[in-house]
Amino acid sequence: MTAQIIDGAKIAADIRNRVKQEAADLKAQRGIVPGLATVLVGDNPASHAYVRSKRKACAELGLASFGHELAKETTQAEVIALVRLLSGDPQVHGILVQLPLPAHISEEAVLSEVALEKDVDGFNPINIGKLGMKNRMPSFAPCTPSGVIELLDRCGAKIEGAHAVVLGRSNIVGLPVSLLLLGRNATVTVCHSRTQDIAAVTRQADILVAAIGKTRFVTAGMVKPGAVVIDVGINEVPDATKRSGKRLVGDVDFDGVKEVAGAITPVPGGVGPMTIAMLMQNTLTAAKSRAVGSKE
Ligand code: GUN
Numbered sequence: 001m002t003a004q005i006i007d008g009a010k011i012a013a014d015i016r017n018r019v020k021q022e023a024a025d026l027k028a029q030r031g032i033v034p035g036l037a038t039v040l041v042g043d044n045p046a047s048h049a050y051v052r053s054k055r056k057a058c059a060e061l062g063l064a065s066f067g068h069e070l071a072k073e074t075t076q077a078e079v080i081a082l083v084r085l086l087s088g089d090p091q092v093h094g095i096l097v098q099l100p101l102p103a104h105i106s107e108e109a110v111l112s113e114v115a116l117e118k119d120v121d122g123f124n125p126i127n128i129g130k131l132g133m134k135n136r137m138p139s140f141a142p143c144t145p146s147g148v149i150e151l152l153d154r155c156g157a158k159i160e161g162a163h164a165v166v167l168g169r170s171n172i173v174g175l176p177v178s179l180l181l182l183g184r185n186a187t188v189t190v191c192h193s194r195t196q197d198i199a200a201v202t203r204q205a206d207i208l209v210a211a212i213g214k215t216r217f218v219t220a221g222m223v224k225p226g227a228v229v230i231d232v233g234i235n236e237v238p239d240a241t242k243r244s245g246k247r248l249v250g251d252v253d254f255d256g257v258k259e260v261a262g263a264i265t266p267v268p269g270g271v272g273p274m275t276i277a278m279l280m281q282n283t284l285t286a287a288k289s290r291a292v293g294s295k296e
Pocket residue numbers: 096097098099100121143144172275
């Protein structure tokens with residue numbers, strides 16, 4: 001059996017098209033242009049590339065973006081002052097603080113200052129706390145984990161009652177995706193660097209989410225036949241056939257695992273495009289809730 005390939009690029013494009021249309025309607029009907037403020041501290045090249053992509057998506061979908069690039073020496077107090085300003089700015093509906101922040105700045109202190117209703121990245125500790133609690137709703141859930149759930153829903157996976165195994169417990173992906181799966185009534189096991197006999201655990205998974213940042217870690221022998229496998233990994237490997245001399249591969253050995261799994265996401269073109277699509281959707285939602293709450 002060869003797995004269904006889950007086309008994240010196509011699903012992300014569908015979401016983006018809907019956001020574009022709804023943003024145009026919101027502007028025509030209410031004169032409101034959804035606005036995303038991005039805060040980037042330091043000169044991490046990957047972070048700069050991510051923020052560029054997020055702002056480019058805003059431009060393509062008719063959303064406003066307000067970029068704030070701060071030198072790596074910026075103090076924590078200065079970053080907090082900016083986030084407070086943005087939290088009170090009526091043109092800004094969503095705030096994204098690109099992570100990681102430089103080591104001298106506390107992520108928790110900064111993320112706590114993002115207004116809850118503008119926390120389109122879902123990283124304010126209050127929103128993360130609500131995500132993990134029964135009968136509490138965060139304003140927003142983090143984008144990559146939400147993208148994983150969207151892919152599962154769209155490929156027809158049954159989450160409720162399934163055994164979902166998550167590889168990795170990072171604040172950005174592993175932990176929040178585990179909480180989202182739990183909230184959807186999956187039985188969730190989280191594996192990490194100290195887990196013994198990971199393969200024995202992954203072989204029990206109906207849904208396997210790999211987010212550990214290890215090239216082709218998940219091999220065919222670790223996957224239960226028919227399982228749905230979601231690969232969040234983005235790892236660079238050398239490739240002499242490419243002009244750049246490298247290419248991206250996931251945490252899953254795609255060629256081997258696709259022969260065993262029921263459905264699988266490729267890298268690139270799986271989870272990757274979903275992160276920005278969910279961010280755009282969250283920013284639109286934030287603008288719409290403001291429109292409902294205001295008397296304009
Ligand atoms: N760094 C890596 N991924 C993310 C993300 O989804 N959001 C933010 N803010 N920073 C990141």
